[in-house]
Amino acid sequence: MLSQAGLVRGKKTRQWVFYKRDEERIARAKESLIDHAPEGRTDLVSALRGHDVARAAKCLVVMVKIGKKVTRHVLAVVPGDARLDLQAVKALLEGTYAAFASRDKAEELAGSVSGTVLPFSYHPGLEVVADPALLKVPELFFNAARLDRSIALATDDYARIAAPRIAPITVSP
Numbered sequence: 001m002l003s004q005a006g007l008v009r010g011k012k013t014r015q016w017v018f019y020k021r022d023e024e025r026i027a028r029a030k031e032s033l034i035d036h037a038p039e040g041r042t043d044l045v046s047a048l049r050g051h052d053v054a055r056a057a058k059c060l061v062v063m064v065k066i067g068k069k070v071t072r073h074v075l076a077v078v079p080g081d082a083r084l085d086l087q088a089v090k091a092l093l094e095g096t097y098a099a100f101a102s103r104d105k106a107e108e109l110a111g112s113v114s115g116t117v118l119p120f121s122y123h124p125g126l127e128v129v130a131d132p133a134l135l136k137v138p139e140l141f142f143n144a145a146r147l148d149r150s151i152a153l154a155t156d157d158y159a160r161i162a163a164p165r166i167a168p169i170t171v172s173p
Contacts, residue, residue: 032151032152032153033144033149033150033151034049034141034149034150034151034152035148035149036048036049036148036149036150037148038147038148039115039147040114040115040116040143040147041115042056042058042080043080043081045143045150046080046141049141049150049152051141052081053079053080053081054079054080054081054082054137055079055080055137055139055140055141056079056080056081056140056141056142057077057078057079057080057119057134057140057141057142057158058077058078058079058080058082058084059075059076059077059110059117059118059119059142060075060076060078060084060100060117061073061074061075061076061100061101061105061106061109061110061117061126062074062075062076062084062086062089062098062099062100062101063098063099063100063101063102063105064089064090064093064095064097064098065095065096065097065098066093066094066095066096067096072093072095072125072127073101073105073109073125073126073127074089074093074126074127074128074129075109075110075117075119075121075126075127075128075129076089076129076130076131076169077119077128077129077130077131077134077162077164078130078131078133078134078169078170079131079133079134079137079170082131082133082170082171083170083171084169084170084171085168085169085170085171086098086099086100088167088168088169088170089129089169092129092167092169109121109123109125109126110123110126111123111145112145112146115143115147116143116144116145116146116147117143117145118142118143118144118145119140119142119158119162119164120161120162121162127165128162128163128164128165129164129165129166129167129169130159130162130164130165130166130167131166131167131168131169131170132166132167132168133170134155135155135159135166136155137155138154138155139152139153139154139155140152140153140154140155140158141153
């Protein structure tokens with residue numbers, strides 16, 4: 001993942017890969033950290049970070065039942081000012097039922113507590129689906145797996161690193 005983010009560069013020699021840190025990119029990434037008062041609600045933390053709520057990446061874990069025996073989980077990433085359309089997520093996965101995952105399950109799959117979920121999946125059982133409206137802004141903001149620190153990331157970098165499935169999953173206002 002560090003290589004995909006451009007933070008390290010690899011050079012392969014026979015069966016070994018040697019990595020060299022890209023100090024310039026790392027310095028820019030560090031500058032993208034924003035410290036603020038602890039907050040997990042998208043509208044309030046957006047105000048603390050000083051940006052429009054539409055530029056926030058709101059991350060929600062959804063459980064989708066496919067028939068009676070199969071359950072899948074999706075990390076739905078939508079603009080901070082949008083509402084998730086559970087029916088759209090259900091249809092996308094050809095499911096029979098969709099609901100927000102329980103807090104315990106969401107935290108287990110996301111690897112962080114509610115309100116700090118990153119727009120990336122590190123769990124093989126959690127597919128990332130992003131709404132196309134999210135990719136229309138030049139820079140995204142999201143909590144950095146903690147309530148008192150956020151990250152600003154170029155949208156193009158997010159799309160390249162996370163490689164989300166792109167599908168309309170928000171409700172029209």
